[in-house]
Amino acid sequence: MTAMSTYTTGAAAHDSAFVRACRRQPVPHTPVWFMRQAGRSLPEYREIRANVAMLDSCRRPELVTEITLQPVRRHGVDAAILFSDIVVPVAAAGVDLDIVPGTGPVVAEPVRTAADVERIQPIGRDDVPYVDEAVRLLVAELGDTPLIGFAGAPFTLASYLVEGGPSRTHAKTKAMMHGDPELWHALCGRLADVTLEFLRVQVAAGVSAVQLFDSWAGALSEADYRRFVMPHSARVLAGLVDAGVPRIHFGVGTGELLAAMGEAGADVVGVDWRTPLDVATRRIGPDKAVQGNLDPTLLFAPWPVVEAEVRRILAEGRAAPGHVFNLGHGVLPETDPEVLTRVVALVHEVSARPAERG
Numbered sequence: 001m002t003a004m005s006t007y008t009t010g011a012a013a014h015d016s017a018f019v020r021a022c023r024r025q026p027v028p029h030t031p032v033w034f035m036r037q038a039g040r041s042l043p044e045y046r047e048i049r050a051n052v053a054m055l056d057s058c059r060r061p062e063l064v065t066e067i068t069l070q071p072v073r074r075h076g077v078d079a080a081i082l083f084s085d086i087v088v089p090v091a092a093a094g095v096d097l098d099i100v101p102g103t104g105p106v107v108a109e110p111v112r113t114a115a116d117v118e119r120i121q122p123i124g125r126d127d128v129p130y131v132d133e134a135v136r137l138l139v140a141e142l143g144d145t146p147l148i149g150f151a152g153a154p155f156t157l158a159s160y161l162v163e164g165g166p167s168r169t170h171a172k173t174k175a176m177m178h179g180d181p182e183l184w185h186a187l188c189g190r191l192a193d194v195t196l197e198f199l200r201v202q203v204a205a206g207v208s209a210v211q212l213f214d215s216w217a218g219a220l221s222e223a224d225y226r227r228f229v230m231p232h233s234a235r236v237l238a239g240l241v242d243a244g245v246p247r248i249h250f251g252v253g254t255g256e257l258l259a260a261m262g263e264a265g266a267d268v269v270g271v272d273w274r275t276p277l278d279v280a281t282r283r284i285g286p287d288k289a290v291q292g293n294l295d296p297t298l299l300f301a302p303w304p305v306v307e308a309e310v311r312r313i314l315a316e317g318r319a320a321p322g323h324v325f326n327l328g329h330g331v332l333p334e335t336d337p338e339v340l341t342r343v344v345a346l347v348h349e350v351s352a353r354p355a356e357r358g
């Protein structure tokens with residue numbers, strides 16, 4: 001593909017239903033995609049990943065391209081999300097870590113001291129050439145379908161680094177943030193630099209939107225979020241204003257943090273299933289779109305239950321100035337892919353507004 005054709009196809013993606021909903025512009029139908037749609041429930045994913053370690057697969061542009069396209073082909077979702085992981089840029093920054101199947105990211109030497117923090121080096125395009133290349137291949141392949149780039153927010157990344165792996169309580173992380181705020185802010189400052197650069201590489205290569213995953217921010221009180229976390233996420237999001245692509249900001253269990261996560265500099269706030277979208281919109285305010293929020297476990301319920309939930313969420317989403325339909329968190333690996341395909345068709349059918357697009 002030439003640079004020219006990449007450019008042409010990208011233009012339509014940048015004005016797709018998904019991007020328009022993020023911008024609170026009229027849409028022909030409510031756009032829908034699923035967090036963790038790439039690689040989880042799909043048999044074709046399991047097959048292609050059979051003999052490739054997770055981090056290795058993220059570093060092979062052709063494989064990334066194929067895995068990213070699989071759910072677009074299968075479900076007809078309105079956006080693709082780059083196949084990668086939130087720890088990919090952290091590994092590129094020099095941290096020794098791995099993604100262990102069934103567990104998640106595991107860090108060889110958890111961050112405890114200033115010397116540990118200093119080992120996290122700034123990154124640039126040349127540290128993640130495979131991401132640059134995968135995005136370019138994808139933008140050319142996807143045509144009018146927008147590609148979402150993503151990164152982990154400083155708090156969620158810091159939690160993995162300080163705990164050494166997944167944590168239910170985030171106890172060591174909170175102990176550092178309160179016990180040694182200087183070290184905490186130094187760590188989050190470095191992670192914010194890495195995250196911002198990782199997102200800039202994706203934007204330069206042609207993504208149509210970015211999502212900043214602060215998946216575990218819901219573990220914090222609003223006061224702690226505002227003091228210890230928000231300044232760093234805000235710096236990442238502010239650093240993307242010039243990029244001109246919508247910025248989605250998401251976390252789980254963040255009902256109490258929705259306003260703050262919007263204030264951090266998002267165009268779209270992701271909402272989990274605990275907060276109805278009309279309530280979320282009142283908390284977030286009229287100048288941001290919302291994304292969500294079907295409980296991923298309800299995809300295991302009989303279809304009439306799923307259908308009623310989808311209709312309820314679409315109705316509640318009308319209270320928002322823009323709505324991107326999604327799950328309240330990622331697709332669970334055991335999910336029947338057929339149900340996801342049916343949800344996409346139902347969202348499109350119920351939300352069709354052909355007259356509104358002038």
Ligand code: CP3
Pocket residue numbers: 034035036037038039040049054081082083084085086087099100101102103104105150156213215330
């Ligand atoms: O469609 C997509 O979302 C694909 C790309 C993607 C992955 N990870 C691939 C992946 C994205 C957007 C992520 C983000 C991610 N990674 C988050 C934020 C989203 C969220 O779910 O809250 C977080 C917290 C991580 C850290 C991480 N990496 C976890 C918790 C896990 C799962 C562990 C497991 O096996 O249950 C991973 C590994 C991972 N990332 C897998 C995939 C497809 C599984 C890897 C495997 O096959 O072993």
